[in-house]
Amino acid sequence: MDFATAIQILDSAVRLMTPLLLACLAGLYSERSGVFDIGLEGKMLMAAFTSAAVAFVTGSPWLGLLAGIAGSMALSLIHGLASITFMGNQLISGVAINFLASGMTVLLGQKIFGLGGRTPSLTGGGRFGEITLPFADSLRNVPFIGPIYADLISGHTILVYVAFLCVPLTWWVLFRTRFGLRLRAVGENPASVDTAGVSVTRLRFAAIAICGILCGLAGAYLATGLSAGFVKEMTAGRGFIALAALIFAKWRPWNALFATFLFGLLEAIANRYPNLEIGPITIPSMFMNALPYILTVIILAGFVGRAIPPRAGGEPYVKER
Amino acid sequence: MDKMPKWADVILTPLISLFLAMAISALVILAIGESPWLALNTMVEGALGSSYGWGFTLYYTTNFVFTGLAVAVAYHASLFNIGGEGQAAMGGLGVALVLLYLPLPHWSIALPVAMIGAALFGAAWALIPAWLQAKRGSHIVITTIMFNFIAAATLNYVLVNILRPPGSMDPSSARFPEATHLPALTDMAAAIGIDWGRNTPVNISFFVAIAACLLVWLLIWRSRLGYEIRALGRSEPAAIYAGIKPVRIILVTMLISGGLAGMMAINNVMGEAERLLLNAVEGAGFIGIAVALMGRNHPVGVFLAALLFGFLYQGGGELALWTSIPRELIIVIQALVILFTGALDNMVRMPLERLFLSLRQRGDS
Numbered sequence: 001m002d003f004a005t006a007i008q009i010l011d012s013a014v015r016l017m018t019p020l021l022l023a024c025l026a027g028l029y030s031e032r033s034g035v036f037d038i039g040l041e042g043k044m045l046m047a048a049f050t051s052a053a054v055a056f057v058t059g060s061p062w063l064g065l066l067a068g069i070a071g072s073m074a075l076s077l078i079h080g081l082a083s084i085t086f087m088g089n090q091l092i093s094g095v096a097i098n099f100l101a102s103g104m105t106v107l108l109g110q111k112i113f114g115l116g117g118r119t120p121s122l123t124g125g126g127r128f129g130e131i132t133l134p135f136a137d138s139l140r141n142v143p144f145i146g147p148i149y150a151d152l153i154s155g156h157t158i159l160v161y162v163a164f165l166c167v168p169l170t171w172w173v174l175f176r177t178r179f180g181l182r183l184r185a186v187g188e189n190p191a192s193v194d195t196a197g198v199s200v201t202r203l204r205f206a207a208i209a210i211c212g213i214l215c216g217l218a219g220a221y222l223a224t225g226l227s228a229g230f231v232k233e234m235t236a237g238r239g240f241i242a243l244a245a246l247i248f249a250k251w252r253p254w255n256a257l258f259a260t261f262l263f264g265l266l267e268a269i270a271n272r273y274p275n276l277e278i279g280p281i282t283i284p285s286m287f288m289n290a291l292p293y294i295l296t297v298i299i300l301a302g303f304v305g306r307a308i309p310p311r312a313g314g315e316p317y318v319k320e321r
Numbered sequence: 322m323d324k325m326p327k328w329a330d331v332i333l334t335p336l337i338s339l340f341l342a343m344a345i346s347a348l349v350i351l352a353i354g355e356s357p358w359l360a361l362n363t364m365v366e367g368a369l370g371s372s373y374g375w376g377f378t379l380y381y382t383t384n385f386v387f388t389g390l391a392v393a394v395a396y397h398a399s400l401f402n403i404g405g406e407g408q409a410a411m412g413g414l415g416v417a418l419v420l421l422y423l424p425l426p427h428w429s430i431a432l433p434v435a436m437i438g439a440a441l442f443g444a445a446w447a448l449i450p451a452w453l454q455a456k457r458g459s460h461i462v463i464t465t466i467m468f469n470f471i472a473a474a475t476l477n478y479v480l481v482n483i484l485r486p487p488g489s490m491d492p493s494s495a496r497f498p499e500a501t502h503l504p505a506l507t508d509m510a511a512a513i514g515i516d517w518g519r520n521t522p523v524n525i526s527f528f529v530a531i532a533a534c535l536l537v538w539l540l541i542w543r544s545r546l547g548y549e550i551r552a553l554g555r556s557e558p559a560a561i562y563a564g565i566k567p568v569r570i571i572l573v574t575m576l577i578s579g580g581l582a583g584m585m586a587i588n589n590v591m592g593e594a595e596r597l598l599l600n601a602v603e604g605a606g607f608i609g610i611a612v613a614l615m616g617r618n619h620p621v622g623v624f625l626a627a628l629l630f631g632f633l634y635q636g637g638g639e640l641a642l643w644t645s646i647p648r649e650l651i652i653v654i655q656a657l658v659i660l661f662t663g664a665l666d667n668m669v670r671m672p673l674e675r676l677f678l679s680l681r682q683r684g685d686s
Binding site for chain 1: 349353354401403449453457458459460462463464466467468470471473474475477478481482607610614645646647649650651652653654655656657659660663664665666667668671
C-alpha cells in the first residue's frame with residue numbers, strides 16, 4: 001500500500017466517522033445525564049429524511065439541516081416524555097423510537113415523493129459542498145505534509161469540521177462548566193443534585209435536547225453531505241455502532257474521537273478491500289463490518305480495561321415523598 | 322393493598338394502551354391522505370376474511386409466539402433480551418446444518434432433531450451475553466444488540482462462502498431434502514376432507530408454538546426453576562438471601578430464552594422457505610419485544626398479542642397490495658404499540674390508579 005492509497009483510505013475514514021462521532025457525542029450527553037439512549041439510530045434516520053426532504057424542496061442544505069434537527073428533536077422529546085416525565089423504561093422507549101423512525105420515514109417519503117421511500121437526488125446547491133481550506137492547492141506539492149493537508153484535512157463539508165470541533169467543546173462543557181458538573185452528577189447520583197436544589201428533570205431534558213441536536217447534525221450529514229438524498233434505512237446500523245463507540249470510549253469525549261475514528265477506519269478498509277489479504281489469511285469484509293461490535297463486546301467484558309457506565313443510567317428518578 | 326383490581330391491571334391497561342396506539346395509527350393514515358376505515362377493512366378482509374388470509378396470519382403468529390416467549394421468559398428474570406433477532410437467525414443456521422448434513426428419513430424424525438438444532442444454536446448465541454451479564458456485569462441489552470449484528474455478519478459469511486451451492490448466485494443454502502418437508506395445515510385439513518388455506522405457509526410448527534406457550538406457563542408458574550427466575554427478577558438481594566444463585570439463573574434463563582427464539586426457525590426456515598435465506602428472520606425477533614410487552618409476559622397474553630401482530634403483518638401486506646399505503650405502516654403501528662404498552666405505560670396507569678383510588682374512597686365513605 002503506497003502513501004496515496006493510505007491518504008485515500010484515511011480520507012474516507014474521516015468521512016465515515018463523522019456521523020458516528022456526532023451520534024456518539026449525542027449519546028454521551030444523554031447517557032452522562034443518566035438517560036440510556038438506544039434510539040440514536042432512529043433519530044439519525046429521521047433527521048436524514050427530514051433534512052433531505054427539506055433540502056430538496058427548498059434547495060438549501062442549511063434549511064435541511066434545521067429540519068433535520070427538528071425531526072431528531074421531535075423523537076428526543078418523545079424519549080424524554082416516556083423516560084423522564086412518565087418514568088418509563090428507557091430501553092423500550094429507544095426501541096420504539098427506532099421503529100417509529102424506520103416506518104415514518106418511508107411512509108412520509110412515499111406520500112411526499114412517491115419514490116418508494118427515497119427522496120429525489122439532491123443536486124448541486126441542495127448538498128453541503130466541500131470546503132477547500134486556504135492554500136490547499138498551493139501546498140499540495142509539498143512532500144508528505146502537502147497531500148495530508150490538501151487531501152485529508154481540506155476538502156470536507158462544513159459538518160465534518162463541526163463534528164471535530166464538538167469534541168473539545170463537549171470536553172469543555174462537561175468538565176469545565178457548572179452545567180457539565182451538574183450533568184455528570186445527575187447521571188451518577190440524581191438524589192444529591194435534587195437535594196442541592198437543581199431540577200433533575202430540567203437537566204435531563206437539556207441533555208436529551210443536546211442529544212437531539214447532535215443526532216440531527218449526524219443525520220443531515222448522512223443525507224446531504226455524505227450522500228445525495230435519503231434512502232430507506234440509510235443509517236444501516238450506524239446508530240448502534242455509535243453506541244458501541246460510546247462504550248468503547250468509556251463515555252469520554254476524546255476517547256469518542258479515537259473510537260469513532262477506529263470504527264470509521266474499519267468501515268473504510270472493508271469498503272476498499274472486500275477481501276483483505278494479509279499474508280496467507282484472507283479477511284472477509286463481513287468480519288471487518290462485525291469488528292466494531294466484537295471489539296465492543298470484548299471491552300464490555302472487561303478483559304481490556306473496564307467500561308463503567310454512569311451509575312444512575314437507565315433509572316428513572318423518583319423523588320421520595 | 323393494590324391500587325387497582327387485578328383485572329384492570331392485566332386487561333384494562335393494555336387495552337387502553339392498544340387503543341391509543343391504534344388511534345394514533347389512524348391519525349397517521351389520515352395524515353398521509355388515506356382512509357383509516359378503508360385501511361382497517363382491507364386488513365381485516367385480507368388477514369381474516371378467508372382461510373387463505375388466516376393461513377398467512379397464523380404462519381406469522383407462529384413466528385411471533387416463539388420470539389415473544391423468548392422475550393417474556395427473560396423478562397421474568399428482569400433481563401431484557403433484545404437479541405431475539407440474532408438468536409432466531411442462528412437458530413435458522415442450526416436447522417439448516419441439521420437438515421443438510423444429517424440423513425433424516427422422515428419429517429417426524431426431522432422435526433424433533435431440527436428443533437434441537439434450532440434451540441441449541443439460538444441458546445448458544447444467547448449464552449455469551451448471558452455469561453457476560455452474570456459474571457462480568459456487562460449490560461445484556463447492549464451485548465445482545467451487538468450479537469444481533471455479529472449474527473448477521475456470521476450468517477452472511479456462512480451463506481456466501483460455505484452453504485451456497487456451487488454455481489448459485491444468491492446467498493442462500495441448497496434446498497433441504499424432500500423427506501424433511503413439514504406437513505402444512507392445509508395438507509392436514511385436506512386429509513380429513515376439509516378444503517382450508519390452500520397455498521399458505523402455516524404448518525405443524527403452529528402446534529409446536531402452542532405447546533411452547535403451555536410449557537413456558539408450566540415453567541414460570543409451576544416449577545421450582547420458574548419460581549427462582551421470578552424471585553431473581555423481583556429482587557436480586559432477596560433471591561440471594563433465599564439461596565438462589567443469580568449466575569446460574571441468569572445463564573439458564575437466557576439459554577431458555579435464546580432456545581425459544583431459535584426455535585422460530587422450524588417455522589420460517591424449515592416450514593416455509595425450506596432452505597436458509599439471508600435475512601430470513603425479517604424483524605420477527607424485534608416484534609417479539611412488542612408481543613411480550615403487549616401480552617404482559619404471560620403465555621396466554623403472548624399468544625393473543627402474537628395473533629394480533631400476525632394479523633397486522635398479513636393485513637399490512639394486503640394494504641400494500643390493494644391500497645397506496647406502504648407496508649411500513651405496520652412498523653409504525655408496531656412502534657406505537659411498543660411505545661404505549663411499554664415506555665408510556667405509566668401515562669395510562671397513573672390516571673387509572675387515581676381513578677380506582679377515588680372510586681374506592683367514595684365506596685368507603
